[in-house]
Amino acid sequence: METKTIIEAAVGAVVFAACLVGFIFTKGKLKEMETPDPKLKKRKKLLFIGMVIGAWFLLGVVITAFCGRKPGGLHIEFEMFSQRIALPFGSLTLAKTTVTATVVTLLLVVMLILFRLLCVPKFTDGEPKGMQNVAEIVVEFMDNFVHNATEGHFVDLLSPFMIGMALFMAGCACSELLGARAPTSDLTCTLALGLCTFALINFCGVRKNGIGGRLKNMGGAMPAMRPIMIPLKAVSDIAVPVSLGCRLFGNMLGGLMVMDLLKGVLGGYASGLPAIAGLYFNLFHPGIQIYIFITLSLTFINEALEMPETTKRGAARRLSRKSRKGGALS
């Protein structure tokens, strides 16, 4: 070991030990007093912070000394698509994120089966307790959310679907905490989720208004313009899954890259700090993305559910009524 490393480790150890001794001493003193002195309390807080910093520095020095630093400074190998692993038979390869996604799905299925077997039989009609509260909160929240977004259509179909989607995405985000690359930071996975939404949009639209109604809805109010408007609307409909997929993919990839950069910069000192940053980049940020994904899906579905405008006159009447209302309000 170099002398520099030893000096650094010694400094860290001394700071840690001094702050620890001071912290314990101050704590004992504070306990003896009947009315705690604010000055001493402040000193206790400062000593605690010093202790944490000393311990972090010491740990970083020790880890760097034992594991060594990568030569050539910071260098991040980055790939758009995840690495592929070869299957033991044949010449097929599998993306690593596919394996992660399968594991996440299996874990979720096992957890939900356990939930069904252990918790659901205990549910009562009376006063709920324990897991029943959690389940009721989740289901009720999503039911209300879907009800508000689609004005009460297809709540029984959409609500479980959206809960499943949210659970899958949350599970994928949690897999990033364990060091795997999140499946949602792979373009194929997010595009698949977007295509699910695309299928659902068209299914709901056709189910409610019929194929002719769906086409009318796409064509807009004026019958003469429909031959031009329908292809244009079809193009913008095809852009929906692409935009949903790319949005989720870009956001998750951004979080992944920031975390990778942080870990690369900190090197051996990366104990504790990435965990705090990970709370934002791996849990909070995906949570917002899940919310946005579901809200946007429901918005698009609601757009497809709208009743087609039948006549020009009806549209004009509705418009004039709206403008009159606006005039009254302002």
Place this chain on the structure above:
Amino acid sequence: MLNYIGAAIIMAAAVIGVGFGMCFATSKAIDASARQPEASSKIQTILLLGCALAESTAIYAFVVSLILATAK
């Protein structure tokens, strides 16, 4: 080398626009919820949706610049 310069220019341009857009949206939302505090939860939902849509342009630029930067 030109790849990286292009990626940087794309990111910078997109981020400037998105920053302005989200700033406008947020300031209007603050105005609206100060005027009508009882509607703030609804305004928040709309704001989040709008911010997501505005942000997505930056995300597209990010993806494009990544493709440029990792292209061989």
